[in-house]
Amino acid sequence: MAEQVDVVVIGMGPGGEHVAGRLAEAGLSVVGVEAELVGGECPYWACVPSKMMIRAGNLLAEARRVPGMAGSAQVTPDWAPVAARIRDDATDDWDDTVAADRFTGKGGRLVRGRGRLAGPGRVEAGGEVFEVRRGVVVATGSRPQIPPVPGLDSVPYWTNRDAVSAKEPPRSLLVLGGGAVGVELAQAYARFGTAVTVVEAMDRLLPAEEPEAGELVARVLGDEGLAVRTAARASGVRHDGDGFTLVLESGEELTGQQLLVATGRRPNITDIGLETVGLDPAARSLRTDGRMLVAPGLWAVGDVTGHGAFTHVAMYEAEIVARAVLGEPGPDADYRALPRATFTDPEVGAVGLTEHQAREKGLAVRTGLAQLPSSARGWIHKAGNDGFVKLVEDAGHGVLVGATTAGPAGGEVLYGLAVAVQARVPVDGLRHMIYAYPTFHRAVEDALRELRP
Ligand SMILES: Cc1cc2nc3c(=O)[nH]c(=O)nc-3n(C[C@H](O)[C@H](O)[C@H](O)COP(=O)(O)OP(=O)(O)OC[C@H]3O[C@@H](n4cnc5c(N)ncnc54)[C@H](O)[C@@H]3O)c2cc1C
Ligand SMILES: NC(=O)c1ccc[n+]([C@@H]2O[C@H](COP(=O)([O-])OP(=O)(O)OC[C@H]3O[C@@H](n4cnc5c(N)ncnc54)[C@H](O)[C@@H]3O)[C@@H](O)[C@H]2O)c1
Secondary structure, X not given: OOEEEEEEEEOOOHHHHHHHXXXXXXXXXEEEXXXXXXOOHHHHHOHHHHHXXXXXXXXXXXXXXXXXXXXOOOOOOOOHHHHHHHHHHHOOOOOOHHHHHHHHHOOOEEEEOOXXXXXXXXXXXXXXXXXXXXXXXXXXXXXXXXXXXOOHHHOOOEOHHHHHHOOOOOXXXXXXXXXXXXXXXXXXHHHOOOEEEEEOOOOXXXXXXXXXXXXXXXXXXXXXXXXXXXXXXXXXXXXXXXEEEEEEOOOOEEEEXXXXXXXXXXXXXXXXXXXXXXXXXXXXXXXXXXXXXXXXXXXXXXXXXXXXXXXXXXXXXXXXXXXXXXXXXXXXXXXXXXXXXXXXXXXXEEEXXXXXXXXXXXXXXXXXXEEOOOOHHHHHHOXXXXXXXXXXXXXXXXXXXXXXXXXXXXXXXXXXXXXXXXXXXXXXXXXXXXXXXXXXHHHHHHHHXXXXX
């Protein structure tokens, strides 16, 4: 006998937890199904612990900048407080009691186990079958995408989960993939004394972002003593008692005590019964409409939708689904001003289109670039002042469609530009407003002056 409920949410990561909690608070009968930990990847193995590592690494880097600026400082890295903070503060030793109670406290019912669609409006989970009155939400997130490098499937490589739960830093670390996960974790470990080599297949780090961003991050990592190999393809991996050997197509062999594979993520949608509702389980992601609807009575949020693997995207989409299920008014999903922040030092903030993407769309593009070290605040800041502001204007409409803000507070400086892209603020208006002196964001004014085809 199937149990009747209003909504079943499969996967209780940031997206699923938000939509399930919101609907339960609204008085619906909601079942949240979770195979691992309520809260998902972000608090236990991703955003939160990685940012704790980065915060610690940044403290060390700032202390190392004291000579010549403020006296002398002796810096002795110790991983123990970082590992303890991740275990005790961030993850409760990877125990989700608090998160589970948060959901049940809102009136939801948590079912532990793997959820699976069993036809339209039906979900099997935890040995039970649920039939929904309003709908099912798929929020099953993503897992690491492992590239088909010969030998990789038979060696004990690290994923992000091992990298953020390590009790001590490795002596040396090979990082395969120079995207957000790769560069953030590479720099954090290097600052604790690990000898790090980053291997990226494309011709630059952070290849999805502006070329200036990847070039800057590569230069800074190089200055900090990391080895960076771009346009480098791995042709094989070996593992023995001494660690890992990564063989590149060029013939070069790189070695490391550990190997972190950070080559992207893959939505968890292959084994959730999509075929039982007429959808393709081999699809790369779930195609949604503006209300996140995949099929009648079936919504999707978060990494499974392919709109950007970010917690803020998962939560944004979750709110849209909550409104749709409750019949509340509100705008459709709009990704024009999707913000990204890569928490390297310098941070790389980005919103909207890159120059390349804007040109590909056929827009009449003007770009403006301002370097942070030559701004007043950058010059004052001195050590650690690397960064820039790059603007992408749709000159036909006189509005910004993209921006990148790299620098000591790049992720924060981004906010004003995200508003400008979202609200289509005329560039002429941005040019004639007042920018506080001497802030990092004043470089936006410089970049606006530089806008040209
Ligand atoms: C190292 C790292 C750092 C990151 N840092 C940031 C950052 O700083 N900022 C940011 O915005 N994003 C960051 N991200 C991305 C962010 O973690 C994800 O975008 C976010 O967790 C996605 O949320 P989600 O709800 O879609 O899925 P997930 O967090 O993946 O949660 C999905 C949940 O569904 C469960 N599940 C899967 N299949 C089933 C099933 N069949 N039945 C029941 N349960 C199931 C899983 O166990 C999981 O708990 C980072 C990612 C990584 C790897
Ligand atoms: N600060 C943040 O918000 C943050 C931090 C970490 C991760 N994330 C999210 O998680 C997602 C996954 O991160 P990621 O870094 O794993 O993926 P990614 O897609 O951002 O980067 C993966 C990188 O690996 C490279 N690559 C792929 N195959 C390769 C191979 N065989 N050899 C060498 N390089 C290879 C790609 O060219 C790419 O540069 C990100 O896209 C982002 O959405 C966000």
